[in-house]
Amino acid sequence: MTQITLLDGGMGQELLRRSGDAPTHQWSMCVMHDHPHLVADIHADYFAAGADIATANTYALHRDRLVGTEFEKDFASLFDSALGAAEIARAAHGAGLIAGALGPLNGSYRPDAHPDLHTAIPLYAECAGLMQGRVDLVICETVASLLHARAVLVAAQKAGVPVWLAVTVDDADGTRLRSGEPVSDVLPLAQGEGASALLANCSVPEAMPAALEVLVAGDLPCGVYANAFTRITDAFTQAKSNVSALAARNDLGPVSYADHAMRWVSQGATIVGGCCETRPEHIAELARRLTR
Numbered sequence: 001m002t003q004i005t006l007l008d009g010g011m012g013q014e015l016l017r018r019s020g021d022a023p024t025h026q027w028s029m030c031v032m033h034d035h036p037h038l039v040a041d042i043h044a045d046y047f048a049a050g051a052d053i054a055t056a057n058t059y060a061l062h063r064d065r066l067v068g069t070e071f072e073k074d075f076a077s078l079f080d081s082a083l084g085a086a087e088i089a090r091a092a093h094g095a096g097l098i099a100g101a102l103g104p105l106n107g108s109y110r111p112d113a114h115p116d117l118h119t120a121i122p123l124y125a126e127c128a129g130l131m132q133g134r135v136d137l138v139i140c141e142t143v144a145s146l147l148h149a150r151a152v153l154v155a156a157q158k159a160g161v162p163v164w165l166a167v168t169v170d171d172a173d174g175t176r177l178r179s180g181e182p183v184s185d186v187l188p189l190a191q192g193e194g195a196s197a198l199l200a201n202c203s204v205p206e207a208m209p210a211a212l213e214v215l216v217a218g219d220l221p222c223g224v225y226a227n228a229f230t231r232i233t234d235a236f237t238q239a240k241s242n243v244s245a246l247a248a249r250n251d252l253g254p255v256s257y258a259d260h261a262m263r264w265v266s267q268g269a270t271i272v273g274g275c276c277e278t279r280p281e282h283i284a285e286l287a288r289r290l291t292r
Helices: 012-019 029-034 038-051 076-095 117-129 146-159 183-192 205-215 256-268 278-292
Strands: 051-053 096-104 137-143 163-167 175-179 197-201 222-226 271-274
Touching: 012 038, 029 076, 029 146, 038 051, 038 076, 038 278, 051 076, 076 096, 076 117, 096 117, 096 146, 117 146, 117 175, 137 146, 137 197, 146 163, 146 183, 163 183, 175 183, 175 205, 175 222, 183 197, 183 205, 197 205, 205 256, 222 256, 256 271, 256 278, 271 278
Parallel strands: 051 096, 096 137, 137 163, 163 197, 197 222, 222 271
Antiparallel strands: none
């Protein structure tokens, strides 16, 4: 079998389970303030399960999410805490890579709310700059439009490491981004802006084969990490929403999720893992299948 890079799984929902906190749109900030050990513990569990990469808890660390909150002045220190948690876990494990996560501005699955290039690039670049020297790669996650892709790829170069682009696709049509634009239009953009890999993420597993069929036609390594939500609800795409507006599927345990992932591998994916609502148990089952 071709060498497969195994990503970790979801962080946000796992933090909520372990902390017992009520979900808010500021969960990533709150948990690093109130339960800093939990982030490192989850990274450690993913490494123990077989993951090659710890994705730092920086997805939601954007200034727009901090405005008007108690964390407004803690932007840099929150990045330091998130990256430090991944570093602690890797040091304890003795191996592995750290990926900085760059999530979307103004909320997930909202291509309509994404800022223009002039506004977005400096904001993403500030985040990438805080990752410089502390990550092995950057994953631009849940990219929902071509505008978003261009802005985040340009900005992520500031981290000085390889940049992976992960697009989120329509749950009913994996050949289209959530903006409605064709996934195929991402291929020349990603290559032109220096991406080192191209993935599909945070969409239902059933949409991923169609997305992957498009991605494997390009020249970049490609992969998939799906979510385990029933669907992305209208309520979740509203301002300051949180995961209480979403529901987990009851048919995507470790075995069934791994069945999907192995099909992606058979299609040509060389990077696989899990997104929201996947857990260390999902990654352990994937690791077991990949090392048979």
